[in-house]
Amino acid sequence: GENVEQHPSTLSVQEGDSAVIKCTYSDSASNYFPWYKQELGKRPQLIIDIRSNVGEKKDQRIAVTLNKTAKHFSLHITETQPEDSAVYFCAALQTSGTYKYIFGTGTRLKVLA
């Protein structure tokens, strides 16, 4: 089955700087990769996603890149703000067998004002 690794586990950046979170996956058949933001005590919220036929997707300050050959994808947040502080999870859609998402272990991002 699919396995997703996520790094780093914690990340501290100064307000205004960029943050990058990286994930690798194992199943080359996976073709959909969402990113979720989870604030303390709240539900995970989908913030951006990318399909395997696209190399990069951007939505304002957030971008995701995908390298299918290397089987890794990354979340980029530019001009970080204190409200970006949260736990971020990457995921990969496992389509072999049952239909489900395999989550990474999460990255706690702290944006320092």
Added chain:
Amino acid sequence: DAMVIQNPRYQVTQFGKPVTLSCSQTLNHNVMYWYQQKSSQAPKLLFHYYDKDFNNEADTPDNFQSRRPNTSFCFLDIRSPGLGDAAMYLCATSRYTGGAKGYGYTFGSGTRLTVV
């Protein structure tokens, strides 16, 4: 915009006393999932329903059961809660139309379970 609704938000149960958590959705999504999440760890999938087909994860304890009486509702039953079952339980829904095209989950707000 509460389209996946979980009740209750907080549940306190006694050790060994059966408890049921509920999830309802207005999205008409055909897939519903139950996840267990402990203190900022990644959500751990317990099981999911693809339409009426039940899919159990290999490491989900027998203590956890689920029911989906119709498209809109899904229940998580914990037959004999232990202290280790205290966690946030997240319901999620998704639309799967076949093939390899997937869509993002919509999560409910979660139910935080405390076992005393």
